[in-house]
Amino acid sequence: MALLEIKDLHATVGDREILKGISLTVNSGEVHAIMGPNGSGKSTLAQVLAGRELYAVTGGKVIYDGKDLLAMPPEDRAREGIFLAFQYPVEIPGVSNMYFLKAALNAIRKHRGLEELDAMDFLSLVKDRMKLLEMDQVLLNRAVNAGFSGGEKKRNEIFQMAVLEPRLAILDETDSGLDIDALRTVAGGVNALRSPERAMIVVTHYQRLLNYIVPDYVHVLAEGRIVKSGGKELALELEESGYAGLGIVDEEEAVAKL
Amino acid sequence: MTAVAEQGLRETAFQRFLELGFPTTHDEDWRFTNVAPIARMGDRLRFSPLAKNGCLSPGFPPEAQQYLGKYAPFQNHAFVALNTALFRDVTYIHIPRGQIVGEPIQIRYDSPSEISHPRTLIVVGPDAHCTIVETYSGTGSYFTNAVTEIVAGSGSVVDHYKVQLESSSAFHVGVMFASLGRSANFSATSISLGGALVRNEVSVTLSEGTDATLNGLYLVNGAQHVDNHTSIEHAKPHGTSHELYKGILDGRASAVFNGRIIVRQDAQKTDSKQTNKNLVLSDEAVINTKPELQIFADDVRCTHGATIGQLDAESMFYLQSRGIGKQDARSLLTYAFAQDIIDRIKVQSLKDSLERVLFEKFHERAH
Numbered sequence: 222m223a224l225l226e227i228k229d230l231h232a233t234v235g236d237r238e239i240l241k242g243i244s245l246t247v248n249s250g251e252v253h254a255i256m257g258p259n260g261s262g263k264s265t266l267a268q269v270l271a272g273r274e275l276y277a278v279t280g281g282k283v284i285y286d287g288k289d290l291l292a293m294p295p296e297d298r299a300r301e302g303i304f305l306a307f308q309y310p311v312e313i314p315g316v317s318n319m320y321f322l323k324a325a326l327n328a329i330r331k332h333r334g335l336e337e338l339d340a341m342d343f344l345s346l347v348k349d350r351m352k353l354l355e356m357d358q359v360l361l362n363r364a365v366n367a368g369f370s371g372g373e374k375k376r377n378e379i380f381q382m383a384v385l386e387p388r389l390a391i392l393d394e395t396d397s398g399l400d401i402d403a404l405r406t407v408a409g410g411v412n413a414l415r416s417p418e419r420a421m422i423v424v425t426h427y428q429r430l431l432n433y434i435v436p437d438y439v440h441v442l443a444e445g446r447i448v449k450s451g452g453k454e455l456a457l458e459l460e461e462s463g464y465a466g467l468g469i470v471d472e473e474e475a476v477a478k479l
Numbered sequence: 480m481t482a483v484a485e486q487g488l489r490e491t492a493f494q495r496f497l498e499l500g501f502p503t504t505h506d507e508d509w510r511f512t513n514v515a516p517i518a519r520m521g522d523r524l525r526f527s528p529l530a531k532n533g534c535l536s537p538g539f540p541p542e543a544q545q546y547l548g549k550y551a552p553f554q555n556h557a558f559v560a561l562n563t564a565l566f567r568d569v570t571y572i573h574i575p576r577g578q579i580v581g582e583p584i585q586i587r588y589d590s591p592s593e594i595s596h597p598r599t600l601i602v603v604g605p606d607a608h609c610t611i612v613e614t615y616s617g618t619g620s621y622f623t624n625a626v627t628e629i630v631a632g633s634g635s636v637v638d639h640y641k642v643q644l645e646s647s648s649a650f651h652v653g654v655m656f657a658s659l660g661r662s663a664n665f666s667a668t669s670i671s672l673g674g675a676l677v678r679n680e681v682s683v684t685l686s687e688g689t690d691a692t693l694n695g696l697y698l699v700n701g702a703q704h705v706d707n708h709t710s711i712e713h714a715k716p717h718g719t720s721h722e723l724y725k726g727i728l729d730g731r732a733s734a735v736f737n738g739r740i741i742v743r744q745d746a747q748k749t750d751s752k753q754t755n756k757n758l759v760l761s762d763e764a765v766i767n768t769k770p771e772l773q774i775f776a777d778d779v780r781c782t783h784g785a786t787i788g789q790l791d792a793e794s795m796f797y798l799q800s801r802g803i804g805k806q807d808a809r810s811l812l813t814y815a816f817a818q819d820i821i822d823r824i825k826v827q828s829l830k831d832s833l834e835r836v837l838f839e840k841f842h843e844r845a846h
Binding site: 325 | 791792793794796797798799801802804805807808811814815816817
């Protein structure tokens, strides 16, 4: 059974249709890259899968692990093993990273019938995972993402993923705003988390990230539809000929991001 | 103060109270706070002046007598007039010149009766340091009408905390006046959590180079009403004032923030900043916020800002997307909103106990 099955998914924001019939099957252990120009619907797809209420699903269905994903509130999706690494991680002043992550992990563990971790066990888990991302421990005691640099925020997302151990990770433009060193570290963290039990959907505009996180499949999204799918070589093709080579207009700056 | 002088003060104050009567919503200062329930209680109790000869104990220090009633003007304030006429005892704290008191001084007013008029006089000598925590609490229905006078000498450092934990059916009017000396460093923190109908007033007058900080946190739920009136008067040059009041409103509750800043003509180079932020968690809660700036000097910097908002949808989604339930996410963000006021509290024991109280409040609300 596929871990995730998206069938003819339509979604709107306001009265604008953004996803116009997406179908995609993801199995455990696979890494799928979703590429496309700005405004193609990549981030919308990521957020719809995580349960953002801003978007209204107007058609199609999503089956995750045999369950109707769209019927679940965002917290249940997370507890069932879905993790979205945000393109723009949210700053939450007044809530420490540590407290936040412990609350999240224990909510997930409780849902899975596991015992909640006490402070000591949690700390040792966290220290272990921080090494993976070469994170500064100081960040743990700071408020969630507050005053973090762009790179620190992205690192923090993957660090959270390492702690929460999802079954399906969706990385939304995790490469944007990262310098090459940070990109290597973050990609290294992601690669360390690849496993036969875990699937990943990597959303990106540029091919660069895929040099470090090598996907099994690449899908090109344009105007709310998957217009081409292939193996990892499709990403290289795009790198050479650009989206225009596929006849896709890349209105990089023209389309206002939602 | 001789018994005769005391009696004179009380009689004048009582006379003034009778002339003023309880304020109504036609008074600009009480526009959003209807004290009719307190007035009805007053009618029933029929206030009468205390027996002749005063009631301050003969041992009340003569040096304190020159201060009592001097900083809390009752001419235009019915509740202050009433307190001045009827208070039974005075909690008097005197920190002599240069003395540094490390431990916070705790004053607890647990309502003793249906109506009480707690009176506090704090006199801090020049260059003395102290921290005062005034806590108000009680059980059942009652009315507390408190007046606190503070005189802070030049170069003194005074941190004052008022913690209002009255019962959920209590009325509370608490008025504080502080006269701050040259280069004094003063902070007043008002934490208002209890009461059915509450009015907190903080009124400070700054001298040359005085630094004053006014922080406040008010939390209302159900049908609670809390009114915060603050007044900062810059009377002399080079004064600095910072004010941050935050409110959390839920249910059908209502709250008022009215922040008056007066910069006298003589008070050049004043630097004053006022901020009021409100988090409104329900559709029915009401907040009235109003800055009131009266600036008579020309070389000053005064800024003010007020916000009224709901829980941030993106933050909610972020927390939920990590597995944190909707209600827990709400209480976490609500707690976070209050956090920076709590962080500014320098008394660790107070900070700890408030963190506990707030956590329980939000948690119980969430479940």
